[in-house]
Amino acid sequence: MNVQEKLAILADAAKYDASCASSGSKSTRSGSKIGSTEGMGICHSYTPDGRCVSLLKILLTNYCIYDCQYCVNRISSDTPRARFTVDEVVSLTMEFYKRNYIEGLFLSSGIIQNSDYTMEQLIAVAKQLRVNEHYGGYIHLKTIPNAAQALIEEAGRWADRLSVNIELPTEHDLQRLAPEKKKPQIVDAMQGIRSKIDETKSERKAGFKAPRFAPAGQSTQMIVGATETPDLEILKTASELYIGQKLRRVYYSAYSPIPHADARLPGQSPPLVREHRLYQADWLMRFYGFDANEIVADSDQNLSLDMDPKFAWALANRHFFPVDINKASREELLRIPGIGARNVGRILSIRRYKALRSSDLRKLRVAWNRAKCFVITADSNPNLENLDKTDLKSKASPKSRQLMLFDTASSALSGEV
Amino acid sequence: MHSENVDSFDAWRTAARRLLVANVSPSDVQWTDDAVQPTLFDSDATPNVKAAPFSVPKTFLELAQEVACHRDSKRWSLLYRTLWRLKNGEPDLLKITTDDDVYILHRMQKAVSRDVHKMKAFVRFRKVSQIGEAENYVAWHRPDHRIVHLTAPFFARRFKGMNWSILTPDESVTWDQDSLRYGPGVSASEAPDDDALEELWKTYYASIFNPARVKVAMMKREMPVRHWPTLPEASLIPDLLHQASARVATMIDKYEGFAETATNYMPETIDLESLRHAAQRCRACDLCHHATQTVFGDGPANARIVLVGEQPGDREDIEGHPFVGPAGQLLNDALSQAGIDRSQIYITNIVKHFKFTEQETTQTDVRGKRRIHQKPNSREIYACRPWLEAELSVIKPDSLVCLGSTPAQALFGRDFRISKDRGTFIATDWCERTMATWHPAAILRMPDEHRQAQMRDQLVADLSSL
Numbered sequence: 003m004n005v006q007e008k009l010a011i012l013a014d015a016a017k018y019d020a021s022c023a024s025s026g027s028k029s030t031r032s033g034s035k036i037g038s039t040e041g042m043g044i045c046h047s048y049t050p051d052g053r054c055v056s057l058l059k060i061l062l063t064n065y066c067i068y069d070c071q072y073c074v075n076r077i078s079s080d081t082p083r084a085r086f087t088v089d090e091v092v093s094l095t096m097e098f099y100k101r102n103y104i105e106g107l108f109l110s111s112g113i114i115q116n117s118d119y120t121m122e123q124l125i126a127v128a129k130q131l132r133v134n135e136h137y138g139g140y141i142h143l144k145t146i147p148n149a150a151q152a153l154i155e156e157a158g159r160w161a162d163r164l165s166v167n168i169e170l171p172t173e174h175d176l177q178r179l180a181p182e183k184k185k186p187q188i189v190d191a192m193q194g195i196r197s198k199i200d201e202t203k204s205e206r207k208a209g210f211k212a213p214r215f216a217p218a219g220q221s222t223q224m225i226v227g228a229t230e231t232p233d234l235e236i237l238k239t240a241s242e243l244y245i246g247q248k249l250r251r252v253y254y255s256a257y258s259p260i261p262h263a264d265a266r267l268p269g270q271s272p273p274l275v276r277e278h279r280l281y282q283a284d285w286l287m288r289f290y291g292f293d294a295n296e297i298v299a300d301s302d303q304n305l306s307l308d309m310d311p312k313f314a315w316a317l318a319n320r321h322f323f324p325v326d327i328n329k330a331s332r333e334e335l336l337r338i339p340g341i342g343a344r345n346v347g348r349i350l351s352i353r354r355y356k357a358l359r360s361s362d363l364r365k366l367r368v369a370w371n372r373a374k375c376f377v378i379t380a381d382s383n384p385n386l387e388n389l390d391k392t393d394l395k396s397k398a399s400p401k402s403r404q405l406m407l408f409d410t411a412s413s414a415l416s417g418e419v
Numbered sequence: 420m421h422s423e424n425v426d427s428f429d430a431w432r433t434a435a436r437r438l439l440v441a442n443v444s445p446s447d448v449q450w451t452d453d454a455v456q457p458t459l460f461d462s463d464a465t466p467n468v469k470a471a472p473f474s475v476p477k478t479f480l481e482l483a484q485e486v487a488c489h490r491d492s493k494r495w496s497l498l499y500r501t502l503w504r505l506k507n508g509e510p511d512l513l514k515i516t517t518d519d520d521v522y523i524l525h526r527m528q529k530a531v532s533r534d535v536h537k538m539k540a541f542v543r544f545r546k547v548s549q550i551g552e553a554e555n556y557v558a559w560h561r562p563d564h565r566i567v568h569l570t571a572p573f574f575a576r577r578f579k580g581m582n583w584s585i586l587t588p589d590e591s592v593t594w595d596q597d598s599l600r601y602g603p604g605v606s607a608s609e610a611p612d613d614d615a616l617e618e619l620w621k622t623y624y625a626s627i628f629n630p631a632r633v634k635v636a637m638m639k640r641e642m643p644v645r646h647w648p649t650l651p652e653a654s655l656i657p658d659l660l661h662q663a664s665a666r667v668a669t670m671i672d673k674y675e676g677f678a679e680t681a682t683n684y685m686p687e688t689i690d691l692e693s694l695r696h697a698a699q700r701c702r703a704c705d706l707c708h709h710a711t712q713t714v715f716g717d718g719p720a721n722a723r724i725v726l727v728g729e730q731p732g733d734r735e736d737i738e739g740h741p742f743v744g745p746a747g748q749l750l751n752d753a754l755s756q757a758g759i760d761r762s763q764i765y766i767t768n769i770v771k772h773f774k775f776t777e778q779e780t781t782q783t784d785v786r787g788k789r790r791i792h793q794k795p796n797s798r799e800i801y802a803c804r805p806w807l808e809a810e811l812s813v814i815k816p817d818s819l820v821c822l823g824s825t826p827a828q829a830l831f832g833r834d835f836r837i838s839k840d841r842g843t844f845i846a847t848d849w850c851e852r853t854m855a856t857w858h859p860a861a862i863l864r865m866p867d868e869h870r871q872a873q874m875r876d877q878l879v880a881d882l883s884s885l
Binding site for chain 2: 005006009010011013014016017018030034035036037038040044045046047048049050051052053054055058059067068069076077078094097098100101102103113116117136139148181182256274348351352354355356358362365366
């Protein structure tokens with residue numbers, strides 16, 4: 003099998019991983035000849051699914067001894083198999099990078115022989131890129147479940163980011179669909195990475211020249227919609243991970259039908275808008291001071307699909323409004339539907355010099371249609387009288403057509419709501 | 420009326436500084452770009468006053484540097500007016516982002532920085548020649564604004580160890596691993612030829628696309644169509660879109676495996692007798708269609724030891740009891756050597772039906788077909804496991820022994836290696852003391868006599884440790 007055939011199989015097998023970020027490493031490694039990391043990631047292309055191509059996202063191999071039902075590479079699937087050599091991955095990465103096709107490498111793998119052996123192979127790729135090729139670009143390694151802590155530590159020396167997939171939101175979901183993966187083991191692995199990151203940081207703070215360890219932190223991915231687990235449970239799990247493991251990102255991947263699927267899985271994807279709502283809710287928890295329990299108001303414990311979670315919260319908490327744009331605190335401003343965190347910063351800055359009118363808000367490009375019924379501005383705002391009306395939802399919601407313009411890929415990046 | 424013709428940020432800065440010191444109001448200056456001819460009514464020469472030092476906020480300089488790259492010819496006068504206002508009573512002007520001038524400047528800055536970002540993303544180098552060690556790469560790119568100076572340092576940092584040139588219609592830049600050199604623009608006809616590697620890149624692009632989600636508007640917003648001509652992968656887009664729905668349909672059609680497990684066949688009251696009875700009717704996997712009967716576990720409900728094998732063999736399938744063939748004979752010997760009474764323990768398998776392929780026998784004295792044992796796959800193990808779990812929940816043994824790697828991997832996980840961890844007690848969800856040892860059949864199949872004896876001793880030793 004030639005490299006092109008392997009690439010087709012092993013890129014195809016990796017496409018279900020949602021993670022695409024290449025940001026977070028603030029400075030390029032010294033001594034690099036090709037490649038740089040300067041904080042912001044770059045999307046080098048976009049595929050017709052609307053997702054960006056930032057990293058060469060491949061599996062080292064899609065042979066796997068595990069049998070996770072939601073995964074196309076599980077041992078019992080008939081999918082065609084291939085395996086790259088370490089040299090092949092190194093060469094592909096360098097050649098793609100030099101032509102500016104990619105921002106870096108995202109390498110994952112099916113488990114061959116055992117966890118440690120597989121992890122060693124991934125490390126060999128990263129190490130060879132750094133040491134032999136003087137490569138300074140981005141590397142994201144997926145750590146293999148149950149690999150030895152010493153191997154994780156070595157991986158972190160060469161990689162910018164490490165990730166451990168939580169896979170499914172609850173222990174029960176794991177038992178059902180990934181019987182060989184256990185939540186405590188997954189969380190332990192994250193804990194191991196976290197403590198090493200903390201250790202490196204504190205050593206550097208104390209003035210020691212500690213070697214780099216995963217400077218872009220760690221992330222994880224959760225598959226949404228393969229089981230019945232409601233959004234509230236998903237968000238609680240995410241919240242635990244953000245707080246407990248200091249993850250940089252939790253990716254939500256709407257379960258998508260896979261070839262050679264197991265018959266116990268749903269044949270249909272959940273609506274993509276659900277994934278989008280989860281990203282919005284995720285953003286509300288991280289940057290807007292919301293709690294998971296506040297965001298999910300519906301009795302079925304799921305986010306509303308027809309409106310964004312901040313708007314839904316506002317409708318359910320009208321006593322909180324109206325909020326005075328020119329007097330309210332940052333925390334209060336952050337709760338206004340249609341006004342994002344960046345605009346809150348701008349509002350706070352502008353109002354030191356002048357009182358904001360509704361025309362100013364429109365210039366800032368807030369989602370005025372949503373915000374208008376909830377704010378007091380320097381001029382009179384006639385929309386305020388709608389605040390207590392029962393049809394407020396229809397008065398302030400975007401048309402359904404517009405709703406689809408919001409897209410998961412962009413919300414994964416910005417999440418502004 | 421003053422007239423200023425400038426073509427770069429530095430030229431504008433020099434002129435603006437002069438005008439500001441001379442206190443020339445923005446309405447008295449006409450700014451033109453190099454492309455635009457100066458007006459015929461050129462009147463006052465710019466006053467030549469010795470520039471007294473003054474300072475402007477750093478944020479303004481950064482903003483001006485970027486806005487200077489914008490194509491709109493209004494930028495120079497807008498920048499001067501803003502500078503004038505900053506120095507004439509509105510020092511905090513830039514913070515009022517809703518001011519009309521500041522608003523337009525920010526829009527221009529945003530357009531430029533977006534263009535810079537897209538240039539960093541969409542420049543595609545092609546390898547043109549390789550002389551000795553040095554590799555030469557050339558790209559042709561069409562940015563919206565005049566941003567080559569803004570982006571070239573980024574490419575120099577990123578591709579430090581390469582010789583490269585980026586050609587655009589307005590300007591070009593070359594890096595020789597030491598310094599950047601700028602030159603005139605070139606037309607698209609001078610773009611480099613295809614690079615053999617583009618086929619690989621297109622393969623990657625086509626494979627990473629998930630046909631189950633199509634978002635064309637999103638793709639076009641982030642990757643504007645005007646950049647497509649210089650992106651090798653963009654030529655694939657029409658075909659990928661065309662095939663998407665058909666590909667999804669095939670994906671959904673292609674189910675594998677079965678939707679149920681033994682859980683669907685469990686009896687209402689759980690004891691060994693009701694389980695044995697119910698298991699006879701189990702259809703949770705396809706093995707039931709070929710095997711003679713379900714071979715359930717054997718032994719008393721109060722057994723303190725449970726042995727789990729892989730699956731019944733040819734003899735077991737016919738007789739309906741586990742470990743009654745040649746492997747069972749070896750197991751009996753090992754048990755008695757270890758001082759264990761077989762009638763006091765419970766013996767079962769992780770899979771309860773015989774899995775086999777049929778082969779024409781080659782032996783001349785036997786006629787017909789021989790049934791060759793086949794290892795059960797993980798799907799079958801998964802479907803059958805609830806029976807074992809039910810047996811264990813009734814018996815609650817003190818010790819649980821996996822015979823061979825199939826039951827061991829099913830209970831300890833896929834990572835388990837019997838050669839490494841044989842004979843060690845490890846706690847599992849089913850029993851505090853769970854251990855794995857050789858399967859008697861594996862001992863029988865071992866060709867090396869010495870090794871066979873050793874394995875047999877190990878089996879006895881492991882059983883003795885119970």
